[in-house]
Amino acid sequence: MNSFFNDTDLQCHGAVMKEEARWIREKVMAHNKWFEESIPMIASENLMSPLAKEMLISDFADRYAEGLPGKRYYQGNVYVDEVESKAVDMAKELFDSSFADVRPISGTVANMAVLFAFAKPGDTITTCALAQGAHISTAEFGAFGQRGVNSVNYPFNTDNMNLDVDGTIKLLKEVRPKVAQFGLSVFLFPPPLKELNDTFNEIGCVVWYDAAHVLGLIAGKQFQDPLREGVNILSSSTHKTFPGPNHGLLLGSNLTEEQEKALQRAVFPGVTSSHHLHAMAALAVTLAEMKVFAKDYASQTCKNARALGQALYELGVDVLCPDLGFTRSHAIAVDVSKFGGGKDVSKDLEDANIICNKNMLPKDTSAVRPSGIRLGVQELTRVGMKESEMKEVASLIYRVAKKESPAKVKEDVKELKKGFTKIQWCFSAGEPAYGYHKLVP
Ligand code: DSN
Numbered sequence: 001m002n003s004f005f006n007d008t009d010l011q012c013h014g015a016v017m018k019e020e021a022r023w024i025r026e027k028v029m030a031h032n033k034w035f036e037e038s039i040p041m042i043a044s045e046n047l048m049s050p051l052a053k054e055m056l057i058s059d060f061a062d063r064y065a066e067g068l069p070g071k072r073y074y075q076g077n078v079y080v081d082e083v084e085s086k087a088v089d090m091a092k093e094l095f096d097s098s099f100a101d102v103r104p105i106s107g108t109v110a111n112m113a114v115l116f117a118f119a120k121p122g123d124t125i126t127t128c129a130l131a132q133g134a135h136i137s138t139a140e141f142g143a144f145g146q147r148g149v150n151s152v153n154y155p156f157n158t159d160n161m162n163l164d165v166d167g168t169i170k171l172l173k174e175v176r177p178k179v180a181q182f183g184l185s186v187f188l189f190p191p192p193l194k195e196l197n198d199t200f201n202e203i204g205c206v207v208w209y210d211a212a213h214v215l216g217l218i219a220g221k222q223f224q225d226p227l228r229e230g231v232n233i234l235s236s237s238t239h240k241t242f243p244g245p246n247h248g249l250l251l252g253s254n255l256t257e258e259q260e261k262a263l264q265r266a267v268f269p270g271v272t273s274s275h276h277l278h279a280m281a282a283l284a285v286t287l288a289e290m291k292v293f294a295k296d297y298a299s300q301t302c303k304n305a306r307a308l309g310q311a312l313y314e315l316g317v318d319v320l321c322p323d324l325g326f327t328r329s330h331a332i333a334v335d336v337s338k339f340g341g342g343k344d345v346s347k348d349l350e351d352a353n354i355i356c357n358k359n360m361l362p363k364d365t366s367a368v369r370p371s372g373i374r375l376g377v378q379e380l381t382r383v384g385m386k387e388s389e390m391k392e393v394a395s396l397i398y399r400v401a402k403k404e405s406p407a408k409v410k411e412d413v414k415e416l417k418k419g420f421t422k423i424q425w426c427f428s429a430g431e432p433a434y435g436y437h438k439l440v441p
Pocket of ligand 1: 043044107135185
C-alpha cells in the first residue's frame with residue numbers, strides 16, 4: 001500500500017508507535033486497501049488528485065485565518081491570502097460567476113450560510129421533499145427546520161423524477177416564498193429553471209440552487225448552467241462530481257453588494273471561524289485542474305451513467321426513467337424491491353466490494369427500509385472506466401441482486417478493479433488513486 005510513512009521509516013527514526021496509534025493507522029491502511037479493491041459508487045464521493053491531496057498535509061492544515069484576505073484577525077496569513085484570492089478568482093472564472101466564497105467548510109455549512117443570509121425564522125422556502133431526493137439539510141429535522149423556516153415542497157412528477165412545472169408555478173404564486181430552493185441528492189435531471197423564470201421575477205424571490213451533486217458536471221458544461229438560468233445563489237460541496245476536498249463553496253450572480261456582504265458575514269462569523277485552510281488550498285488546486293479537465297471528465301461521467309443504466313435495464317433491473325435515458329447526471333436510481341429492497345441489496349453489494357447506499361424513492365415512506373439504491377459513476381470515471389466497464393459493473397451488481405454469493409462476486413470485483421487504481425483527469429494522472437502520497441519538495 002502507498003503510505004506517507006512506511007514501517008522502515010518509523011523504525012529508522014526510532015519512533016515507537018503506541019499500540020493505539022498503530023491500531024488506528026492499520027485500520028486506515030486497511031480501509032485504503034479495501035477501497036482500492038472495490039467499486040465505490042456512492043454518488044456523493046470522489047477521489048482527489050494527488051496534487052490536491054498534498055495540500056491536506058501542508059502547514060496550512062495547522063493554521064488559522066478569520067475574515068477575508070487582506071482583512072484577517074490573525075497575522076501569518078500572507079500566503080493563505082494569496083491562495084484564497086486565487087481560488088476565488090478561479091472559481092469565478094470556471095463558473096462565470098460574479099461572486100465566490102471558498103470558505104464554507106462543507107456543503108451543509110454553505111447551505112447554513114445561505115439560510116443565515118437570506119431567511120429568518122418564520123420565512124417560507126420552497127424545496128423538494130426527501131422522498132423526491134432532497135438533501136437532508138432541507139428537512140424539518142435538518143438545517144431548514146433548525147433555522148425555523150417554513151418549508152413547502154414542490155409538486156413532483158415521479159415519471160420523470162422532476163418538478164411538475166405547472167404545479168410548481170401555481171405553488172410559487174400561492175406561497176410567494178422568500179427563497180425558492182432547488183437541487184437534489186438523487187439528482188437525475190435538471191430542474192426546469194428557465195420555465196420558472198417569469199414566476200421568480202413576478203414574485204421577487206431569491207433563487208437558490210444546491211449544486212453539490214452536479215458541480216463537476218456544471219464546471220464541464222454537461223448539465224444546466226444555473227447562474228445563467230435565473231439562479232442568484234449557488235451553494236455546493238466540492239467533493240462529489242467536482243473531485244476536490246471535503247469542503248464547500250458559494251457562487252452568486254446578480255446579487256446586490258448588500259446581499260454579497262450578508263453572505264460573507266454569514267460564512268464568517270456566522271457559521272465558521274477559521275475555514276480549514278488546507279482544504280481551501282486543495283480546492284484551489286482542483287479548480288486549476290478542472291479548468292483543464294472538467295469538460296472531458298464530465299462528459300465521460302455522464303456517458304458512463306447512461307451506459308450503466310442501459311446495461312442494468314437490459315438485464316431486467318428496474319432503473320428509473322428508462323424513457324428519458326435514465327439520467328442526465330452522474331447517478332442513476334434503481335428500484336430493487338423485487339430483489340429484497342435497498343437495505344438488503346446495498347449490504348450484499350458491500351459484501352461483494354461494491355459500495356453504494358440504499359435510497360428512498362418517491363413511493364417510499366421509510367428511510368431505513370427504502371425500495372431503492374443510488375449508484376454514482378463519477379469515481380469509477382475518475383480511475384478511467386468507460387462504457388465497456390459499465391457493462392461489467394452492471395453484470396456484477398446483477399449477480400449480487402440475484403443472490404449469487406457476495407464472496408464469489410467479490411473476487412471478480414477485485415479482478416476488474418486491478419486495472420483501475422490510477423487517478424485520471426488531473427495534472428498528476430497515472431499516480432496511485434488510493435492512499436497517501438509523499439510531499440514533493
Ligand atoms: N449525504 C450526501 C449524499 O450522499 O448525497 C450529501 O451530503
